[in-house]
Amino acid sequence: MQELVSEFNFKMGIYQAELKRAMNYLSANSKVIFLGQAVAFPGTAMTTTLEDIDKNKLIEMPVEEDLQMGVATGMAMHGLVPVSIFPRWNFMLLAVNQIVNHLDKLQELLNVKVPPKVIIRTGIGSLKPLDPGPQHKGDYTTAFKAMCNKIEIVRLDSSDMIFPSYKRALEREDGISTIIVEWSDKYYE
Amino acid sequence: MLLLSMELIKQDLVDFEDKVADAFNSGKIKAPIHLYSGNEDLLINIFKSISKDDWVFCSWRSHYQCLLKGVPESDLFEAILEGRSIALSFLEYKIFSSAIVSGQIPIALGVAMSIKREFSKEKVFCFLGDMTAETGIAQSAFTYAENFDLPITFIVEDNGISVCTDTRQTWGVKKLRFEESDNKKIITYKYSNKYPHAGAGKRVQF
Numbered sequence: 001m002q003e004l005v006s007e008f009n010f011k012m013g014i015y016q017a018e019l020k021r022a023m024n025y026l027s028a029n030s031k032v033i034f035l036g037q038a039v040a041f042p043g044t045a046m047t048t049t050l051e052d053i054d055k056n057k058l059i060e061m062p063v064e065e066d067l068q069m070g071v072a073t074g075m076a077m078h079g080l081v082p083v084s085i086f087p088r089w090n091f092m093l094l095a096v097n098q099i100v101n102h103l104d105k106l107q108e109l110l111n112v113k114v115p116p117k118v119i120i121r122t123g124i125g126s127l128k129p130l131d132p133g134p135q136h137k138g139d140y141t142t143a144f145k146a147m148c149n150k151i152e153i154v155r156l157d158s159s160d161m162i163f164p165s166y167k168r169a170l171e172r173e174d175g176i177s178t179i180i181v182e183w184s185d186k187y188y189e
Numbered sequence: 190m191l192l193l194s195m196e197l198i199k200q201d202l203v204d205f206e207d208k209v210a211d212a213f214n215s216g217k218i219k220a221p222i223h224l225y226s227g228n229e230d231l232l233i234n235i236f237k238s239i240s241k242d243d244w245v246f247c248s249w250r251s252h253y254q255c256l257l258k259g260v261p262e263s264d265l266f267e268a269i270l271e272g273r274s275i276a277l278s279f280l281e282y283k284i285f286s287s288a289i290v291s292g293q294i295p296i297a298l299g300v301a302m303s304i305k306r307e308f309s310k311e312k313v314f315c316f317l318g319d320m321t322a323e324t325g326i327a328q329s330a331f332t333y334a335e336n337f338d339l340p341i342t343f344i345v346e347d348n349g350i351s352v353c354t355d356t357r358q359t360w361g362v363k364k365l366r367f368e369e370s371d372n373k374k375i376i377t378y379k380y381s382n383k384y385p386h387a388g389a390g391k392r393v394q395f
Binding site: 033059062064066067068069070071072073074075076077078079080082097098101102109110111112 | 268273276278279280285287289292294295296297298299300301302303304306307325326329330333
């Protein structure tokens with residue numbers, strides 16, 4: 001555990017600082033809740049951006065991505081605004097059924113103008129200091145844009161995109177869910 | 190507790206499905222349908238425990254649940270004529286269906302988690318078939334719901350088949366896991382459906 005923690009004990013750059021500011025902003029909304037892996041427990045660089053958030057708003061989920069994604073949609077149907085966190089695109093591929101067949105189709109399935117919305121947070125695995133190989137560094141932004149008609153997908157290519165993207169995802173009133181993609185390597189910049 | 194549709198009796202449900210079957214067989218419905226039969230009394234009894242404020246989640250076969258949850262027959266029939274039989278959802282009546290195997294299960298679980306978090310008195314009832322009950326995500330949901338004592342009941346509707354596939358033969362067992370489970374969040378019933386998996390038996394299979 002000590003080694004895992006120290007792996008992420010680097011100096012915070014502006015990209016990571018902006019992510020942390022965005023998460024703190026989201027958490028100020030009483031309806032927002034965060035769920036995923038390494039959300040309430042340490043384990044990924046993303047965890048460091050959640051460390052200021054009230055622990056009652058952090059739900060650690062079992063590692064079963066499609067279950068997690070469906071749970072987030074259910075919470076949204078009940079009135080919450082879940083932030084469903086997947087540390088890697090590659091992991092989020094296991095939630096494609098709930099994202100493409102359910103969340104993206106929610107407006108049509110529910111036959112409503114403004115469906116419940118979810119904010120999904122994921123990342124492109126870092127190449128530095130260790131290259132994790134072909135199963136941890138995929139970027140499926142283009143593929144998901146092709147598969148999802150009703151979900152907005154934003155890749156955070158620069159730090160100045162971070163806060164406005166999360167603010168828009170939270171405040172929009174059209175029921176559109178958002179997938180926000182970050183570059184793990186930019187944490188080190 | 191405000192009970193739902195207590196006036197509905199078995200024959201009302203049977204008559205509705207027969208009406209849908211006639212509409213399908215005469216070409217008025219240009220989309221797949223999934224019909225129930227043989228479980229009317231069982232469902233009516235289950236719905237005695239379901240109130241207006243509770244949530245119901247279903248698979249692709251949900252006409253009976255919609256009626257018993259209070260969706261007006263005319264609204265339901267119109268939705269079926271529009272081609273929505275296999276994924277009927279009426280948010281105002283708190284009923285959601287998915288045409289994807291197991292799709293409704295984690296969504297139902299999420300509603301139950303939110304209910305518990307907000308100290309609400311609502312409950313969740315999630316219907317699923319015997320083959321679906323054997324999937325990994327169903328087993329995970331059963332376990333999670335029991336471990337956290339969530340306000341959810343899973344109702345496994347066991348007709349022994351998935352489309353035409355024998356569930357127990359396919360898994361190589363005489364008893365499925367839910368039959369031997371002591372998980373208090375699961376209830377089961379067996380039934381035999383006179384209708385085929387899809388359609389009403391007289392027209393092109395979906």
